[in-house]
Amino acid sequence: MSSSRKEAHVQLALHGPVGFRSKTSGFETIDLPYSALPELNYADVHTSTTWLNYTLGLPLIVTGMTGGYPDAERINGQLAEACAEVGVALGVGSMRSVLDDPRHASTFSVVKGAAGTIPILANLGAVQVARSHRQQTLQRTLDHVVSLVDAAAVAIHLNPLQELMQPEGEPEYAGVLDAIAAAVQHSPVPVVVKEVGAGISGRVARQLASVGVHMIDVAGAGGTSWAGIEILRRDDPDAAEAFWDVGWSTVDCLRQVVGTVPTVIASGGLSSGTDLAKALALGAKIGGVARPVLQALEHGGISGVVSLLHNWRTDLRRWLFLTGSPSLNDFVSILHRAD
Numbered sequence: 579m580s581s582s583r584k585e586a587h588v589q590l591a592l593h594g595p596v597g598f599r600s601k602t603s604g605f606e607t608i609d610l611p612y613s614a615l616p617e618l619n620y621a622d623v624h625t626s627t628t629w630l631n632y633t634l635g636l637p638l639i640v641t642g643m644t645g646g647y648p649d650a651e652r653i654n655g656q657l658a659e660a661c662a663e664v665g666v667a668l669g670v671g672s673m674r675s676v677l678d679d680p681r682h683a684s685t686f687s688v689v690k691g692a693a694g695t696i697p698i699l700a701n702l703g704a705v706q707v708a709r710s711h712r713q714q715t716l717q718r719t720l721d722h723v724v725s726l727v728d729a730a731a732v733a734i735h736l737n738p739l740q741e742l743m744q745p746e747g748e749p750e751y752a753g754v755l756d757a758i759a760a761a762v763q764h765s766p767v768p769v770v771v772k773e774v775g776a777g778i779s780g781r782v783a784r785q786l787a788s789v790g791v792h793m794i795d796v797a798g799a800g801g802t803s804w805a806g807i808e809i810l811r812r813d814d815p816d817a818a819e820a821f822w823d824v825g826w827s828t829v830d831c832l833r834q835v836v837g838t839v840p841t842v843i844a845s846g847g848l849s850s851g852t853d854l855a856k857a858l859a860l861g862a863k864i865g866g867v868a869r870p871v872l873q874a875l876e877h878g879g880i881s882g883v884v885s886l887l888h889n890w891r892t893d894l895r896r897w898l899f900l901t902g903s904p905s906l907n908d909f910v911s912i913l914h915r916a917d
Contacts, residue, residue, distance in 0.1 A: 603800025603847025604829025635665030646675030660883035693728030759789035773797035777826030780834030798828030800847030836861030851893025
């Protein structure tokens with residue numbers, strides 16, 4: 579069941595009407611301050627940054643999308659190749675399937691060829707982390723998923739809305755915060771806590787910070803609605819329609835979460851290098867993207883993904899130039915420097 583579900587998720591993300599219907603990410607409300615006197619040459623502008631002790635050519639993660647069914651091995655392998663070429667981080671999809679069935683291991687471990695060149699993020703669901711913690715197997719679970727992909731960090735994803743809407747869902751969130759605290763303490767690599775597209779609020783960010791979480795991916799509303807994907811998979815979709823657009827917009831999340839933890843990652847509805855620039859200006863350290871990259875891979879293969887990511891880098895470089903910022907370090911406080 580898990581394997582077929584994972585494949586259905588990818589197909590719906592590629593071809594289904596799974597965007598938010600009325601809610602947007604909020605980036606259209608943000609203006610970046612144009613400078614008519616940037617006092618630098620475009621050729622001298624660069625978009626590199628350091629994260630998890632890696633130098634990235636672009637402050638971006640291709641966030642976890644898939645794994646656990648046969649074609650996922652091809653998808654993850656090609657994504658890893660494209661990300662390594664451009665110099666962006668890569669997350670794999672939920673690794674629950676490999677915990678249940680070791681035969682799915684290669685659909686994740688295929689990305690190991692890129693490890694060492696770019697940071698790879700392992701991925702576990704919060705429900706599975708809590709269950710493993712109760713069963714006193716959390717250390718073994720973390721070690722296993724990290725070693726399987728040579729991960730530089732492990733993402734723990736919060737998805738109560740998705741679990742609630744999913745036909746096979748497990749909306750069992752009692753004890754999740756304690757389990758995250760244990761994961762932070764015992765993980766062999768840093769922990770990122772992320773949502774899957776409904777957003778993390780300031781209140782939740784403060785709860786996470788209180789147990790030692792240092793990195794949060796807000797994964798706000800406005801891109802792919804994972805509630806929508808699960809609603810389309812239900813036998814009674816009309817009964818759950820009211821929950822399609824639930825969530826905090828990505829811009830709202832950034833305004834609430836920036837400052838609560840040292841590193842904030844902005845994903846959820848980013849569709850261009852301009853959106854990435856706006857997220858960085860709001861205080862994010864790095865951005866995240868999923869569905870546009872998956873679609874680029876579907877239509878253009880590895881070269882399609884590389885082209886998309888180069889376009890994002892070009893847009894970001896242009897915004898750095900037009901705001902008088904030779905580097906990302908100069909750009910991070912751009913809204914505070916605006917006239």
